[in-house]
Amino acid sequence: xxxxxxxxxxxxxxxxxxxxxxxxxTALFVVAYGVVPAYASGYLVEAIxxxxxxxxxxxxxxxxxxxxxxxxxxxxxxxxxxxxxxxxNFNLRVEGLPLAVTMILAGISAAGFGVVFGLPSLRLRGFYxxxxxLAAQFFVQWALTKFGWFSNDNPSGVVSAPHLAxxxxxxxxxxxxxxxxxxxxxxxxxxxxxxxxxxxGRNFIAVRDNETxxxxxxxxVLKTKLLAFALSSFIIGxxxxxxxxxxxxxxxxAGFNLDRSFQILFIIIIGGLASIRGAFLGAAFIxxxxxxxxRLGAFVFGGxxxxxxxxxxxxxxxxxxxxxxxxAEPNGxxxxxxxxxxRIGSRSS
Amino acid sequence: MIGASLGAAAYERAxxxxxxxxxxxxxxxxRRARLSAKADAILTLNGIGISFGGVTALSDVDLEVKSGEIxxxxxxxxxxxxxxxxxxxxxYHADHGTITIDGQPFARVPANHLARLGVARTFQNLxxxxxxxxRDNIASGRVHTRHASFVEHIAGLxxxxxxxxxxxEKTDQIVAFxxxxxxxxxxxxxxxxxxxxxxxxxxALVAEPKLLLLDEPMAGMTATEKAEMAGFVRAARDRHGxxxxxxxxxxxxxxxLSDRVAVLDYGRKIADGTPAQVRADPAVIQAxxxxxxxxxxxxx
Numbered sequence: 285x286x287x288x289x290x291x292x293x294x295x296x297x298x299x300x301x302x303x304x305x306x307x308x309x310t311a312l313f314v315v316a317y318g319v320v321p322a323y324a325s326g327y328l329v330e331a332i333x334x335x336x337x338x339x340x341x342x343x344x345x346x347x348x349x350x351x352x353x354x355x356x357x358x359x360x361x362x363x364x365x366x367x368x369x370x371x372x373n374f375n376l377r378v379e380g381l382p383l384a385v386t387m388i389l390a391g392i393s394a395a396g397f398g399v400v401f402g403l404p405s406l407r408l409r410g411f412y413x414x415x416x417x418l419a420a421q422f423f424v425q426w427a428l429t430k431f432g433w434f435s436n437d438n439p440s441g442v443v444s445a446p447h448l449a450x451x452x453x454x455x456x457x458x459x460x461x462x463x464x465x466x467x468x469x470x471x472x473x474x475x476x477x478x479x480x481x482x483x484x485g486r487n488f489i490a491v492r493d494n495e496t497x498x499x500x501x502x503x504x505v506l507k508t509k510l511l512a513f514a515l516s517s518f519i520i521g522x523x524x525x526x527x528x529x530x531x532x533x534x535x536x537x538a539g540f541n542l543d544r545s546f547q548i549l550f551i552i553i554i555g556g557l558a559s560i561r562g563a564f565l566g567a568a569f570i571x572x573x574x575x576x577x578x579r580l581g582a583f584v585f586g587g588x589x590x591x592x593x594x595x596x597x598x599x600x601x602x603x604x605x606x607x608x609x610x611x612a613e614p615n616g617x618x619x620x621x622x623x624x625x626x627r628i629g630s631r632s633s
Numbered sequence: 634m635i636g637a638s639l640g641a642a643a644y645e646r647a648x649x650x651x652x653x654x655x656x657x658x659x660x661x662x663x664r665r666a667r668l669s670a671k672a673d674a675i676l677t678l679n680g681i682g683i684s685f686g687g688v689t690a691l692s693d694v695d696l697e698v699k700s701g702e703i704x705x706x707x708x709x710x711x712x713x714x715x716x717x718x719x720x721x722x723x724x725y726h727a728d729h730g731t732i733t734i735d736g737q738p739f740a741r742v743p744a745n746h747l748a749r750l751g752v753a754r755t756f757q758n759l760x761x762x763x764x765x766x767x768r769d770n771i772a773s774g775r776v777h778t779r780h781a782s783f784v785e786h787i788a789g790l791x792x793x794x795x796x797x798x799x800x801x802e803k804t805d806q807i808v809a810f811x812x813x814x815x816x817x818x819x820x821x822x823x824x825x826x827x828x829x830x831x832x833x834x835x836x837a838l839v840a841e842p843k844l845l846l847l848d849e850p851m852a853g854m855t856a857t858e859k860a861e862m863a864g865f866v867r868a869a870r871d872r873h874g875x876x877x878x879x880x881x882x883x884x885x886x887x888x889x890l891s892d893r894v895a896v897l898d899y900g901r902k903i904a905d906g907t908p909a910q911v912r913a914d915p916a917v918i919q920a921x922x923x924x925x926x927x928x929x930x931x932x933x
Contacts (some may be wrong), residue, residue: 475787482786483779483797489764490773497760501836502748502777511783557766600869 316466321459329458330531336571337465338527343551343563344469344476345519350549351513351558352480354492355405356413359420360548362401365540366424367394368522368528369434372535375446376436383450387468394521395514397424402513406506415424422541428537435535442536445529447521461530468526472519477560479515488512489558520548550602554609556616565617574598674733675700675844675876676721681730683716690716691900692731698844701861703870703877705887708897709920714880715757717850717897721878722747722754735843748777751843755833755850757880763822767813767832770821772804774836807839810872811865831865838869845869845877851886859883863890888912896920 324333371390374381376451383387401420405413430435435443448455448464455464470546479485487508489588490498499505505569528535577598581589613620657790676698683691691713698704706714719725721732723744732739734750747754753774761770778800781793808817811831821832830850850866851859863886871878881887887894888908896904896911898920906909906920911917 306668400772446861478787479783480790482783483776483781484783484786486762486765486769486773487776490762490776493762493764494760496724498773500724500747500754501774501840502745503773504745515783575679 298455310354314468318468321463325460326458329462330623331569332575333462334458334465334531335527337462337469337566337576338531339548339571340549340564340567341469341472341526342520342523343555343567344473344522344560346548347552347558347560347563348480348488348519349516351510351552351556351562352485352492353488353509353516355402355403355509355512356410357417357516358362358414358542358545358549359401359417359424361540361542361544362420362424363394363398363517364521364524364527364544365428365537366397366517367391367524368535368540369428370394371525371529372443372446373436383448383455383464391518391521392621393525395518398509398513398517398520401515402510403420405509405513405562418542421545425537425541430502435537441538442534445533445535448529465530468522472522472558476519480560484508484511492558497532545625550606552616553606554616557614558616559616559618561621562616562618565621573602577601634679634822673700674698676722676878677733678717679731681717681720681727681732683720683725683727683729689900690712691720691727691897694897694900694902696895696902696905698878700843700876700878701870701874702892703866703879703890705879705881705891705894706897707881707884707887712897713897713900714897715848716900718754718846718878718880722846723751734903748842752846753837753840753842753844754846755830755837755848756821757848757852758843759826759829759833759906761821761829761833761836763820765821766818767821767824768804768808768817770832771835771839772800774839775803776841803839803841807835810838810868811835827854827862830854830858830862834862834865834869838873838875841873842875845875847877847879847881849880849882851881851883859886898905 320329320333342360342364345363346357349355349357367390370393371386374386374389397420401417405414408416412498432438432441435441448461450464453460455461480488487498487503490501490503491505491508491512495505498508528539532539549567551570552563553566554569555564556562574594578589578594581594581597585593609616637769645868676696676697678694680692681694681696682689694713694717696704696717700749706717708714716725720727721734721742723742726741732742734742734752737750739780742750762773765773779796781790781907783795784790785793793860808814811834812827813831813835816828820871821829824832834850837847847866851862854862857897866877870876879891881886894904894908894911895902896914896917903916903920904914906914
């Protein structure tokens with residue numbers, strides 16, 4: 285630490301800043317593309333990293349809509365389903381469609397769907413809007429179950445994900461699916477972080493913080509809200525593709541139920557609203573927490589701690605944590621992280 | 634802390650600035666000259682009436698605002714002052730009457746296009762964007778001049794960058810004009826009340842409006858802050874020639890600041906004229922000042 289500090293001190297100011305700015309992204313990049321593919325076990329990738337990446341991306345999408353633009357949505361899982369089934373059908377019905385194009389088309393389907401269910405936001409606010417997005421949730425699950433066409437008339441309604449390949453290179457292995465996931469997530473996250481720091485992102489925040497004032501100064505409120513719905517649904521749709529294709533390896537309506545919508549909402553509440561980093565911290569928490577709880581329960585209570593008890597205690601602890609976060613740290617893990625960093629910084633200097 | 638020290642400094646400088654900005658001569662003379670030269674009305678209200686659930690908030694109100702003047706609208710609580718401003722800015726729609734803004738007549742002012750019509754406003758209760766910095770709040774006042782799409786913003790294409798640079802320059806000017814440099818990068822929600830009011834004025838001014846509607850810009854301020862804000866309002870008019878409609882409770886401030894004053898009571902206009910005329914009007918004294926006749930009316 286001390287050596288590094290000295291080194292940066294000797295550099296000209298711009299360089300020091302640049303090093304500081306690039307240090308974290310470079311480290312993340314090395315871990316994402318070097319360390320993880322080389323050393324991570326199959327279990328770590330399959331059970332932790334793949335769901336983490338898909339949920340993070342969905343949370344980034346929902347955070348754009350709810351955290352930045354202030355439109356509460358309980359339909360995330362429906363948008364994931366539209367993305368997943370969209371990708372499955374594009375892949376099935378269009379011969380030789382590249383994977384990237386499939387994913388983009390799936391995202392666009394979800395975006396179109398999101399705009400339709402975002403229309404009530406022009407009239408409704410807060411909880412009333414949340415209820416109307418619930419309609420999306422129930423409608424999508426109903427439609428996907430009712431019409432066999434979506435799952436290619438498969439009798440069980442559960443279809444396996446297609447073979448994944450980019451430029452002839454198979455990505456069906458755990459590492460391949462991980463690389464697909466992590467690349468998609470990084471790409472979209474970079475674009476989103478540019479967006480939220482631009483004038484468009486500030487329009488989102490203006491609409492969230494004071495819609496009347498935003499309208500009067502000339503923010504196109506209707507357009508801004510629908511754009512937030514479209515972009516958010518696009519991202520959540522792509523997250524749905526990752527969830528179904530890389531993590532579950534199956535596409536089924538039951539995987540995209542209301543519980544999943546709530547899970548994504550909890551991720552951004554725990555991680556921190558209007559924070560991209562919060563989406564990742566929250567997703568990490570939500571994915572790792574049940575595993576941690578089951579290990580802890582098995583260690584303390586031994587055989588008594590079966591899956592039923594685990595499921596129940598998980599809900600109880602998670603519910604309590606959400607209440608604690610809402611009261612004690614409304615800005616979530618992201619703010620907690622900042623405070624920790626500041627404290628360490630002030631101690632070392 | 635910051636608000637107090639900043640405020641005191643600005644208070645010292647504000648009147649001086651207005652004098653400098655207005656040119657060499659005394660402020661009074663340039664003001665008169667400008668008024669007589671551009672006596673055309675920038676805003677005309679004709680027979681405005683509005684009622685909410687059977688309660689009449691305004692009835693048959695006429696108001697004419699000349700280009701370049703500071704026009705105050707005063708009246709007791711519930712007289713309909715804020716309704717009037719909300720009608721002019723299109724947030725309420727009048728039941729009767731027409732509004733003519735810069736020659737364009739409206740039955741309903743389109744609030745979405747208010748900024749493009751050259752009208753900006755502040756709100757009685759603060760209406761800032763708490764999640765944005767002071768600078769970003771102010772910059773948002775020029776959002777109506779932006780044309781670049783979100784794709785251009787993400788990709789950082791030339792048009793988006795050009796707009797950003799242009800708006801940043803205007804924002805810097807207003808930040809300097811209202812002495813907000815020391816707090817420009819702070820989150821606006823962390824500022825003291827008086828400074829937040831000033832940021833709201835900045836957000837309205839940065840749009841370079843022809844007509845500025847100020848809904849109780851000095852409500853809840855200390856005497857020092859009020860005087861300072863009055864200095865800024867006057868300087869804004871003298872510098873940009875912006876026409877100002879001012880709603881205010883504090884009669885002392887209004888009389889010293891405005892060129893003409895309209896008085897509302899129970900939704901009707903009961904007097905209209907120069908501060909001196911209004912002050913002497915028996916109806917006004919009756920309705921607004923009550924038994925305070927002859928006393929110092931400041932601070933009501």
